[in-house]
Amino acid sequence: MxxxxxxxxxxxxxxxxxxxxxxxxxxxxxxxxxxxxxxxxxxxxxxxxxxxxxxxxxxxxxxxxxxxxxxxxxxxxxxxxxxxxxxxxxxxxxxxxxxxxxxxxxxxxxxxxxxxxxxxxxxxxxxxxxxPMNGLTARRALDLLDLAAGEWLAVSGAAGAVGGYAVELAKVDGLRVVADAAPADEELVRELGADVVVPRGAGVGERFRETVPAGVAAVLDAALLGADVVPALRDGGQVAIVRRPGERGAAAGLTGVTVRDVWVPDYQHARDKLDELRVLAERGRLTxxxxxxxxxxxxxxxxxxxxxxxxxxxxxxxx
Known part of the structure; x- marks a missing residue:
């Protein structure tokens, strides 16, 4: 037993x-x-x-x-x-x-x-x-978004588990990152690698857009903000969602944008992806x-x- x-x-x-x-x-x-x-x-x-x-x-x-x-x-x-x-x-x-x-x-x-x-x-x-789970969630999201090095990614909930790994992995991928944070978390999010940090809370999509006037290529919405992040996007932009439509707490109002549904069980047997996370942690690239x-x-x-x-x-x- x-x-x-x-x-x-x-x-x-x-x-x-x-x-x-x-x-x-x-x-x-x-x-x-x-x-x-x-x-x-x-x-x-x-x-x-x-x-x-x-x-x-x-x-x-x-x-x-x-x-x-x-x-x-x-x-x-x-x-x-x-x-x-x-x-x-x-x-x-x-x-x-x-x-x-x-x-x-x-x-x-x-x-x-x-x-x-x-x-x-x-x-x-x-x-x-x-x-494992949060690291693979962030990795799956970035793989689905498939952004080119140098493009702008916005991350909501950047001080959280998924958001923090998303910021660090985005920097590994060569992306530029604008992220949100409460005042007490701003230093942490900068240490994780965000190029620009804006205040979290209502209207964060507009604050992302003020930082990147042309609009970001994608938002990884780890904070489940839904429609509030849409103003950040350029034409043809994408939003990666980490909770499926219909699930408790799932974001709503994502119309007129490309939505990437991040279903982490897709990587449940992706041992190569998990092992890549191990290597990055050993190198100090993941916290x-x-x-x-x-x-x-x-x-x-x-x-x-x-x-x-x-x-x-x-x-x-x-x-």
Missing amino acids: MKAVAVSEYGGPEVLRVVEIPEPHAGPGQVRVRVHAAAVNPADTLLRIGDIDSMLVGRLTPPYRPGLDAAGILDEIGPGTATDLRIGDRVMAMVSQVEPSGGAYAEHVVLAATQVTHAPAGTSHVEAATL LRVAQEFPAEQAPDAHRRLEAGGARGRLVLTF
Whole structure:
């Protein structure tokens, strides 16, 4: 048996409970990770409150387990599995909450070998757990936008997890970046690499446009602002959205522009993309920001802290 944090009923943070469930083992094409750290994401709360119930029923048996990011030690390799990983390696992975593996809030998780790569050298498990899902979301968004070096990208929510990685990856790609920030976050966003920082809040699209009078080529809307970012765009501009239409909190009002729907599960098995993020982290091009660690038993507190807002860096559960 193993310890996990799961929900048997939907509701507030208090429904997250430590449970004992059967310990899984790696089959063909799979590896098992002894999870030491699992980051806490807004998407985890969608499972907890029941917003993705239709994706769980019929596929998994309750209790349901949240968690999209895992870091730890590889401790099993399934028969016939092709991988350069070895037992004992420090690894990280993006995990799916809606597949048989279950989410990352557990002592062990079994994954396809294509989901797992080495953790960045010199990082802790907690630091490594901050990278996979949000890093891959930013990478997927930029790949969909497919901008040429030197073009202008606007990033909303630049001090957040996706937004911060988006700024740093955009600079790796040779883009020019205008980003938003609260006064307390302006220095952080500049350190991440933004060329210009404007005040966040209502009217940010107009402030982006004042900075780039000809209009930016694209907006990566990590803050879910929707129509408010449209004034920033030049003719033919694009907006990358990180929450799908119809999902709770999804942006609205994006008419007359090209919308790129960033569905990060498209990169769930893109091990090459995740490994590129590892290399960039090792080179200091990506910043792994931890706001606070919580023992697994304090998962409700971690969710309350997430929902209170304002965390700069990731909240991480330890197992």
